Amino acid sequence: MKKLLIALLFTFVSTGAYADGHSPCGVTDGSIKILANEFTTYRIFMDEVKSCAGPDADFSVTHSVDHNKLQVAALSANPAEFSAKLVTNGSITTLMNDNLIRPLDDLVAKYGSALQDNQKIVIDGKIYAVAFMANAQHLWYRESILNDLGIAVPSTYEEVIAAAEKIKASGKMANPYAGAFKSGWNLGQEFVNMYLGHGGDFFKAGTAEVSVNNAKGVAALNMLKRLTEVSNPDFLTQDTNAVKEEWESGNVALMHIWNSGAASLLDDEGDQAIKADTRLAPSPSVGGGSKPATTLWWDGFGIATNTSDVNAEASFRALLGAATSTEMANANPNATIWLIDGYSPGDTAGPVVDAANRGATPYPSLPYMSLLHGALSTELVEFLQGNESAEKALADVEAAYVAKATEQGFL
Amino acid sequence: MPHRTFFWFFFPSGLAMLLFIGLPIISSFFQSLHIEPEQILMEVEKCDPFGCKTETKVDIEATTKLQEEQPLGRFNGLGTYGDRNHLAFDEIKEAWTNSSSMAEFTDILLNLPFYKALLFTLTFCFAVTPPVVVLGFIVALSVNTITKSLKGPTIFGVILPMIVTPLIGSLVLFWMIDAKGILGSFIQFLFDDPNLSLKSSSQLTWITLIIYGIWHNTPFAFVVFYAALQTVPQDPIEAAIIDGASRYERVRHIVIPHLYPVATFIILICLMDNFRVLEPIIGFAAEGVAQSLSWMIYNDLRSENKMLFGSAGATSMLTIIGVAILLTPVLIRTWREFRTER
Numbered sequence: 001m002k003k004l005l006i007a008l009l010f011t012f013v014s015t016g017a018y019a020d021g022h023s024p025c026g027v028t029d030g031s032i033k034i035l036a037n038e039f040t041t042y043r044i045f046m047d048e049v050k051s052c053a054g055p056d057a058d059f060s061v062t063h064s065v066d067h068n069k070l071q072v073a074a075l076s077a078n079p080a081e082f083s084a085k086l087v088t089n090g091s092i093t094t095l096m097n098d099n100l101i102r103p104l105d106d107l108v109a110k111y112g113s114a115l116q117d118n119q120k121i122v123i124d125g126k127i128y129a130v131a132f133m134a135n136a137q138h139l140w141y142r143e144s145i146l147n148d149l150g151i152a153v154p155s156t157y158e159e160v161i162a163a164a165e166k167i168k169a170s171g172k173m174a175n176p177y178a179g180a181f182k183s184g185w186n187l188g189q190e191f192v193n194m195y196l197g198h199g200g201d202f203f204k205a206g207t208a209e210v211s212v213n214n215a216k217g218v219a220a221l222n223m224l225k226r227l228t229e230v231s232n233p234d235f236l237t238q239d240t241n242a243v244k245e246e247w248e249s250g251n252v253a254l255m256h257i258w259n260s261g262a263a264s265l266l267d268d269e270g271d272q273a274i275k276a277d278t279r280l281a282p283s284p285s286v287g288g289g290s291k292p293a294t295t296l297w298w299d300g301f302g303i304a305t306n307t308s309d310v311n312a313e314a315s316f317r318a319l320l321g322a323a324t325s326t327e328m329a330n331a332n333p334n335a336t337i338w339l340i341d342g343y344s345p346g347d348t349a350g351p352v353v354d355a356a357n358r359g360a361t362p363y364p365s366l367p368y369m370s371l372l373h374g375a376l377s378t379e380l381v382e383f384l385q386g387n388e389s390a391e392k393a394l395a396d397v398e399a400a401y402v403a404k405a406t407e408q409g410f411l
Numbered sequence: 412m413p414h415r416t417f418f419w420f421f422f423p424s425g426l427a428m429l430l431f432i433g434l435p436i437i438s439s440f441f442q443s444l445h446i447e448p449e450q451i452l453m454e455v456e457k458c459d460p461f462g463c464k465t466e467t468k469v470d471i472e473a474t475t476k477l478q479e480e481q482p483l484g485r486f487n488g489l490g491t492y493g494d495r496n497h498l499a500f501d502e503i504k505e506a507w508t509n510s511s512s513m514a515e516f517t518d519i520l521l522n523l524p525f526y527k528a529l530l531f532t533l534t535f536c537f538a539v540t541p542p543v544v545v546l547g548f549i550v551a552l553s554v555n556t557i558t559k560s561l562k563g564p565t566i567f568g569v570i571l572p573m574i575v576t577p578l579i580g581s582l583v584l585f586w587m588i589d590a591k592g593i594l595g596s597f598i599q600f601l602f603d604d605p606n607l608s609l610k611s612s613s614q615l616t617w618i619t620l621i622i623y624g625i626w627h628n629t630p631f632a633f634v635v636f637y638a639a640l641q642t643v644p645q646d647p648i649e650a651a652i653i654d655g656a657s658r659y660e661r662v663r664h665i666v667i668p669h670l671y672p673v674a675t676f677i678i679l680i681c682l683m684d685n686f687r688v689l690e691p692i693i694g695f696a697a698e699g700v701a702q703s704l705s706w707m708i709y710n711d712l713r714s715e716n717k718m719l720f721g722s723a724g725a726t727s728m729l730t731i732i733g734v735a736i737l738l739t740p741v742l743i744r745t746w747r748e749f750r751t752e753r
Contacts (some may be wrong), residue, residue, distance in 0.1 A: 069713040076718075089459060097450070098717060099471045100456055103748055120697070123468065125600065131460050174605070183699030206467075208452075233611035234590060237696040298460045308606035362461045367452065367469045374714050378524075381699035397520065399502075403495040404714075409449040409485070 024052065025321040030056035030314030033076060034301075036086040037169040038063040039241070040263035041336045045086075046131065048328040052321030057314065060114020065239065067091075068185060075100040080306040084251045084315040087129055087302045088153075090373075092121070096172075102303035108318045114324035121300060131300035132323040133336040135260050137193060137362065138283040138351035142253040142274070145172060153279075157197075157223055157286040157293065159253060165228035167253050175228055178243045180256040181235040181384070186374035189295075193256075194220035196361060197286040207367045208410040210401045213394035219287055220299040221383055228384055236381060250274050254363045256283065256294075257343055258406050262348040263335035282354040292355045295363040298339070329398060368410045436731065443491055443724030445484035447717065450476040474485055484721065491725040496707075497522045498729070520538040526727070534617065536685040536737070537702065543681055546563035546625065547632020552662065554633070555640050566637070572632035579692025581623055588619060613700040620701055623691050628684070632677045639673040640666070672748060679741050687733050704730045 032053055034041050038135045041102070046061050062082070064070060068091050074081040075095065087095065095101045103126040106117065112130075121129040142152060146163065149170055156158040160177065167176040180186035195202070200216035203209060228235050232246065244261055246252045248270045260279075266275055281293035301319045303312045322328060329338035333346030337353075345353075364371075375397045383393035405411045451473040457466045462658070478484075493500045506519035554565055572580065587594040588609045599607050609615045643666055651661050653741060680685050689705040692698060698706065713725035 068715075072717060073712070093468075097469045097472075099475060118460045120458070122456075122458040122463075134460055148581070182696065187699075232590070233606060233608040235611075236699045237610050278748070296461055334734075356461070362459070366459065366467055367450065370714075378698070378702075378710075379728070382522075392522075399495050400524070404719065404722075406494070407446045407491065407719055408717055409447040410452075 002095070002336050003092040018050060020202060022411050024317040024324075026052075026054040027057040027314045027317050028054070028176055030310035030312075031083065031300075032060070032311070032315045032318050033082045034061040034084045034086065034315065034319070035067055035071060035082040036061060036358075037067045038065045038259075039260060039333075040267070041133065041260040042086065043126065044263065044328065044332050044335050048322035048325050049318045052325070053314075053318035057318065058360050059318070065241070068094075069096060072098065072100065075304050075306060078306040079308065080304040083307040083311040084301055084303050084319055086299060088135075088297050088299050088366050090297065090363045092300075092302060092369070093367055094259055094370050095302060096123065096128065097367050099360070100305055102312065103128060103297070104130065104303060104307045104316065106231075107313060111317060111320055111376075112324075114341060115141065115320070116339065119300070119339050129300045129302040131298040131339050133260070133296040133299045133338050134352060135299060135336060136259055136283065136352045136355045137189075137256055137258050138292075138355060139259070139281040140257065140265075141279050141281055142246070142276050142277050143279045143357055145176075145253040146248050148172075153281050155255070155282070155284055157194075157227070157284045160256075160284055161226050161230060164227075164254055170229060172249065173253055175230060175232040175251065176236070177230040178232065178246050178252040178257075179227060179235070179380065180238060180240040180243050180257060181224075181228060181231065182239040182242070183236050183381045184239075184377045185373065186239050187236070187372040187380055187384075190224055190350045191220060191380060192373065193293045194223055194286060196295060197289055197291060199289055199291065199408050202364060203366065208405055210372055210405075212372075213391065213398050217394045218390040221380065221393060223286055224380075225384060225390075247278075248274060259348065259352050260336040263332070266334055266348070276351070280348055280351050282358070283359075283360070284349045286304075291359045291361075294355050294360050296352070296356060296360050297363055299336075302312070366403055371404050371408065372397075372401050375404065392399070436626065436727075438532065439538060439724040439727045442483065442720045443725075443728055444486060444721075446487045446491060446721045447484050448474065448481050449485070450474055451477070458514060475620075486524075486719065488647070493719050495523065495720060497525050497725050499525060524702070524707065525704075525726075528704050528707050530734070531617070531701050532686055532688065532703045532733075534539055534620060535539050535624060535688050536682055538621045538727035539685050540678060540681045542625045543628040543632050544677055546629045547677065548636050548670070548674075550629065550633045551640055552666075554637060569633055570630040574625050574636075577627060577690035580627060580693050581691040584619075584623055585695045610696075616695065616697050616700045619687075620697060622689050622694060623695070623697070624685060627691075630680055632681070635677050636670065639670050672745075675741060677744055679738060679745075682737050682741070686737060743749055 034046070036046065036048070042063065049061070050059055061096060061284040071085055071091065075085065076098065085095065085101070092101070105127050108120065108127050113368065115130065119131045120127045121131055123278060146153065149166055151163045151166055154163050164177040167173050181188055195217060197214065198214065198220050200214070200220065202212060204211050216310060232238065234250070238246070238259050241260065243255055243257055244265060246293055247255060247265060250271065262280070283294035285291060286293045301323065303316055324340060326340055328341035329340040329343035333344060334348045337345060337349045379396040381399050382388040382395055383390055402411060434471065448733070451470040452467050453470040456463055460516040483489065492498055492740050495502055497716045502523055506516055510516040510519060521530055550569055554562065557565060586592050589595050590599070590608045594705050595609060598609065599605055609619050647665050648661055651665060656664070687705045689709060692701055692703060692706050708723045708726045712728065
């Protein structure tokens with residue numbers, strides 16, 4: 001798999017875009033309504049979608065950090081509230097479970113000549129989504145602070161904690177580490193990373209039976225606890241965007257957030273001294289493991305089942321135009337790792353490629369994973385606040401998952 | 412009013428209540444008796460930028476067919492009410508037999524989602540309502556005495572917390588109490604503790620939410636008390652002045668008895684409102700440490716997976732029962748007063 005990714009990321013084979021087939025841009029029929037997550041890279045992408053749709057298109061986009069919670073309700077309605085949704089390998093499963101996104105083979109055949117094969121998300125022989133970027137969480141650090149204190153760039157979480165404690169002891173920063181620990185999806189994701197880093201499996205093989213209450217789960221939780229002890233005491237209210245603000249305010253020297261954060265952290269706004277001092281590093285491993293404690297993600301788009309064919313085609317064309325726009329990708333090389341044909345990766349792509357090379361797994365796309373993620377989101381808080389043991393927290397996670405999975409018909 | 416006139420007068424709103432409140436409650440109840448049909452899983456090949464592999468997926472065709480056969484889902488009786496996310500009978504029974512002390516049992520009980528939420532909801536209700544009534548009364552009395560020209564702007568200022576949308580109000584306060592916000596850093600300065608954060612501990616978050624609740628609800632009590640103050644008869648007050656009663660005595664023996672029924676009404680509405688607390692929890696990002704019954708319903712319907720209608724319906728029913736239990740003493744009291752007046 002790792003070879004494949006490297007091959008995919010670094011093959012710049014021109015296939016002669018738009019040589020044949022229809023050009024996707026300049027939509028005049030149908031309305032385009034998109035639901036998307038909120039971060040800078042998506043804003044860049046959406047600007048391109050809008051310009052591809054053209055001035056005559058009926059175009060609107062809703063950016064929300066709560067997109068995952070809105071998507072099922074919004075796309076279940078018939079006609080759906082949105083004609084398209086930006087999806088990831090995490091959020092696509094939920095939509096697939098309920099048949100809320102449609103197969104795109106016809107549209108790809110008609111307009112998709114510029115697509116690379118690795119952009120096509122094929123499930124059971126049909127294309128259900130088109131990917132345009134790859135993402136992963138990894139370490140970021142402030143070079144001058146680490147250099148001043150003679151700290152080497154941490155490659156394990158144990159070293160991250162030692163480094164953070166050293167920075168804290170030096171009096172330079174009170175809370176040198178930051179991660180997106182906001183109770184909810186973000187907190188669940190932190191556990192997913194750390195648990196996979198310890199080599200854990202979420203389910204008993206081939207079943208929906210959960211198994212996180214084990215030594216690896218406890219070790220993962222204890223590591224998260226130690227990280228929160230060197231983080232801002234408000235960590236339970238900080239999502240990725242809040243962490244980025246902390247970074248730009250110079251309150252943090254080490255953080256573990258998304259590669260796509262570069263789009264706003266390395267832009268021309270904010271404190272340029274901090275920007276110049278910001279470095280990206282591979283995601284650390286943990287507990288003596290070799291795998292980095294992170295997950296690989298792709299971001300793409302899917303088209304709603306419950307929308308008219310005209311709207312579906314209009315939305316597909318505009319989104320496809322952006323998802324094959326080499327100019328956009330090369331104008332923003334550091335915004336993320338684009339999967340677009342002809343893109344030359346910027347200097348920020350390294351940590352994601354490194355994660356793939358060292359065997360990081362993609363976020364599990366299992367139909368019941370989001371239920372477990374939901375249980376992790378709420379049941380770990382008391383442990384991190386010191387009111388509960390790790391075993392108790394994990395037992396709660398399992399019990400909450402079982403109750404929900406039973407109600408949903410998975411168990 | 413003759414019964415006939417009353418009937419026709421009440422009919423339109425009665426009908427609307429039946430259609431828009433009664434029927435949805437019945438439908439929620441039916442939904443709460445069902446759970447989703449079984450999900451049929453299949454193994455398929457999935458290919459994405461990271462490669463191809465065989466993975467599990469929901470068999471859409473088979474599952475859709477099941478769903479069409481049972482649009483409400485599988486009948487589960489009162490099963491959802493008894494599961495771990497609601498009344499958790501099995502877990503409580505187990506805790507009762509296995510725990511060695513009352514404290515341990517309480518610990519286990521309050522760790523269950525429903526009881527955890529119930530504890531916060533009740534605490535919020537009973538911590539917010541009394542101060543709201545007292546503060547609302549004091550503010551109404553004060554506003555009543557100021558000169559006419561200042562009354563308008565003062566009243567507007569006083570009811571502002573109620574006008575501000577709860578979500579916006581709580582968000583503004585959330586930013587102000589941030590460790591770097593104006594209130595947050597003032598509190599740090601006051602207690603001389605640079606690490607003090609209102610958001611970091613459960614207790615402080617609860618206190619913040621309660622203070623917000625009082626701030627938000629006081630204007631309502633004020634408006635009702637202020638209106639009622641205008642109906643206080645002047646004769647006994649003048650008589651009391653002639654008899655040499657102090658201001659405090661006049662309020663204590665004439666105004667307060669006159670306002671008793673109004674106070675009951677305010678308590679009733681406040682308890683009902685606060686039992687459904689939701690917006691401040693979202694605004695203050697306090698989901699982690701403070702969950703209310705309404706938040707549980709919200710969470711079931713906005714989870715990252717399929718909406719859990721059965722679970723949300725069951726929590727709704729339990730909330731309605733909770734409101735009914737909470738209001739019974741107040742309603743009985745009102746009923747008695749009503750009888751004696753007649």
